Amino acid sequence: MTTIDLPAVPAAPASGDAGCCGPAGSPVGADEAGDLARTFKALADPARVQLLSIVATADGGEACVCDLTEPVGLAQPTVSHHLKILVDAGLLSREQRGRWAYYSLVPAALAQMADSLVGLADADGARR
């Protein structure tokens, strides 16, 4: 890429491979970007960040939905809606036991998100 002040012919990496996976250090393709964006979207709401955090720090590693409404100050249907989004994104798992649903964190999913961010930062460091 040029760093001088000229409008250049686009010299960015191949856009035709957007759906595939390039070698290490290549930009993410469209499919991977879509997957990542969906997961980040699940955390793009303060109530969901708080819910995830409360579940992560709950004794025994799980929290009953009945314990989650008061800390976030929302009605149970709203909390259940947010929890469903976190479950659908693979960040929480849900187990129904009798009357209540219990939620626990999926640490591997968080680790994968963190790895993606660290990977981007590392790729940047290697190019400077």
Add this chain to the structure above:
Amino acid sequence: MTTIDLPAVPAAPASGDAGCCGPAGSPVGADEAGDLARTFKALADPARVQLLSIVATADGGEACVCDLTEPVGLAQPTVSHHLKILVDAGLLSREQRGRWAYYSLVPAALAQMADSLVGLADADGARR
């Protein structure tokens, strides 16, 4: 927390402290959750994930806006809009040089997001 099948009095961490920061291992407060959610929202769009990735992997650690439109297949005003969101979130920095704006990654911001995710996963592991 109870694990038996009874509707319990909420036993979750103090909700009155939502705006403050608890000791290590406590859930994030409302302010911190809001900050995190805003940053995650900046990455809740496939085009923005791709743009961040292209900038991160660009030679020299920076990319001209003129090089970013083709890889994501979007018009320059749309790309500039997405880039502004990434800059406002602190994930990219922007430098105007003559006709073109050049963007580079802010690795510390990505590292901070990754740390938040790892912190949640670690808190979970410590409670099981």
